[in-house]
Every structure is written in structure tokens, then in C-alpha cells.
Amino acid sequence: MRNEYIGVSIDGDARGAGQSRSAGCGCGARQPRYTACENQRTQPCSRCGQVNCTCQNHSVCDDGCYQTKPCSRCGNDNCTCQNRSACDDGCYQTKPCSRCGNDNCTCQHHAGNTRCNGHTPAMVYAAHHDLDSLYCAEKALFRGTLFGCLDKPMCHERCMENPCFTQCQADKFAIWELRLYLNTHPCDQQAQALMRKLVSQMDEDCGCAFNPDCGNRWSWTEGPWPWEYQHCCGKEA
């Protein structure tokens, strides 16, 4: 039942329940937009080498396809648990559901719901993520996110090869991004520990840079102001 829910079966047949084979080929082969890559499911992913890799996200595959590694929380192979605040009580996907008896059931409190997949009609549901595919601060600022699983570039995305920012800027971005994550995952201990680490790193890298009281003159109004064009790269400052 677990595999039917996900829509991908172990033996290589990707035409599981509800699994779309259209847009968004993530296998790395250069396909025109909106054309399904026929190789996506049956050939090994060029990034992680897994057959049936369903990862649509390039960066997650740098660390291995997260759907085929055993879940670090419940040990299940195809676990889809994405960390909810419910995980404070232990990953509910490892305990048999008290209603349907299934091991990987995601429902927690659905009385009389025979589908028992945790979702009810007339509502949409989020896919959660965890801290498994984190970028370093510099890469995070460049890509626009700390989380590899949220890095979803456009096809043939052209971008600067040598972005120009300081370690201080990168640290601040990583902290900001983690702050947003903690707003919706307030009990995530791993994230809180990472935040403490990033903050002390930032204190080291930023130093006195934005304290207007340094020096003999009130410097707050001194240029350059952030919107002004500067010839020099920030790193040289």
C-alpha cells in the first residue's frame, strides 16, 4: 500500500497511481520544456545513479536521491515523512496507524476515513522538507535558498559564474533563510543548533561593518547607499 500511495514501485514500472509523466523532467538530460523525458524513470539518474529516482530537484541529488535512502527518522526505504511539528512526538509514520494498522500511514486523526492517507477533500496539503540537503552559506545566497530541495531553476538558466558578495552577506542570508524555516518548524532541534552555529559564524565574519558608531564621525549617512552602482565588487571592500 505504501508504494501505491507514492506511485512508484520498486521494480521499475513508473506508471503508478496518479504519477504524472509530463512536465518538469529532472533527470539532467536537456529536454525541451513540457516534454516528458522517456528515460526519467527507467534509466539511472545521472546524478545519483538510482533507478526510479523521482527527485525533481537537481541539488538534492548531489547528496543522493532522498527517496531511496532509508529515512533517518523511521528507517523506512520509501518514507515520505517530511517532518512536521508532529515529529516532536516521534515520527508518526513509524507507528502503526491506530485506525488502519498500516505502518507508513500518514493520517493521525481521521475517523472513518477508509483511504487513510491523511488528506481530506476540499483542502490542499503541503509537502514538507527537512534539513537533509543544505548548501553552504555562499552557495545558498547565490542560489537564493539554503535548501537544495527548494532550488528549482528555470530550464537553461543562465546566471553569473562569479557572484560578488562577502561572507558576511552570505552568513546573514543563511540565518534569514533558517529563520523562515524555524517559523514553521519551531521545535526542530537540528535547525536551532544550526542557527546558533550560523549566528556565531556571522558575528565573526561581519565584525563592526554595520555599526555606525565605529570611528570619529557619525557615518550612518555616508555613501555608498545600497541602491547606488559601485564599480568595485563587495569582496574588495
Place this chain on the structure above:
Amino acid sequence: MFVYEKQLQYPVRIRKPDQRMASVIISQYGGPDGELGASLRYLSQRYSMPYDELKGLLTDIGTEELGHLEMVGSMIHQLTRDLSDCQIQDSAFAPYFTDHGLGVYPQFASGQPYHAAAMAVKGDPITDLHEDLAAEQKARTTYENLIHLADDPDVIDVLRFLRAREIVHYQRFAEALALVQDRLEEKNFYAFNPAFQCGCGK
């Protein structure tokens, strides 16, 4: 209250002015799906949110969108600096220049001034979060449209970063919706509006 940090979230260094791009990128400054609308929407919605995590998230994302507003304004400023007269007359930028010179004015790409009808605050957390999910997708699409129109890597680099942020915000709003779902009766999420302290049955 608000504290200003004298630095852009992501650097904007546009070496080559281009008023053609400025006249379309203005849409992300004061357009229907731009950063001004986004920040006002989130900062306004937070007052009627019943749960602390949502108040925090809307405050933080609303604040970040103000930072993005600053980045888009910086792009307009740098794209329109150092213009010579003959460049202005040749471009679609002339009407904007007539009314605003080299200033940065919040308007749609069509020239319509920004107005709050482009956003919604319904005072119901489920409804407002759906508005926010849609807003982030609209912003993402607008950035993609701008990326297609641009050919300068300095410009594309910033647009690409801003687009990536929209995707992350979308995910956070989806998680916020999950937090609301966790606190309501799943048999009927719509039995009452949790923003009302005196909702029926409570």
C-alpha cells in the same frame, strides 16, 4: 517596529543601463504582483492571524519583501542612470520619464499607479494563506517573464535570485497552511473562522 539594515539582501550591480528593461521591471516594484503589493499584503494579513507561527512568518516574509522592493528599486535606478537625451526619445521609457524623470515610482508596467485592489486581506487564515500561495506563484511567473525579456547577465542574476525566493516563500506558506490544518478539525476545516475569538462551538 521597523529597523533598516543598510545593505541589499543580494547585490545589484548593473554595469549597463537599459531603460527598456526598466520600463518592464517597474512591474515588480509597483505592479499587481510586485514586491510592494506582496509586502503590504503580508504585513496587513498578520493582524488577523490567530496563531503565533503565522504572525511571525507573515511579519518576516513581509519584511523580506520590503527588502526585495528595495532591490527592484535599485535595479530601476541603475538601469536608468546616465541616460542621454537621444536614448530617452527612442524608447518606451519616454512616457515614464516624462512623469517621473529618473525617479522610481510604484506603477504597473502599463503605467497604472499601484493600487491595493491588487491584493486581498480576508481575515480568515485559510483564505489569506491561499491568497499568499497564489501571490508567490504570480510573482515567480512575472520574474520568469522578465528573465525571458532580459539579456544582460547582471540583470538576469538578480531576477533569478528574486524568483528563487518566491519559490521558498510558497513552500513556507504551504507549511503555514499545514499548521492551521493541524489546529482545526479535519472533518470540516471551514466550521468556523479561527480568527474570530467567539467562533461557534469554541
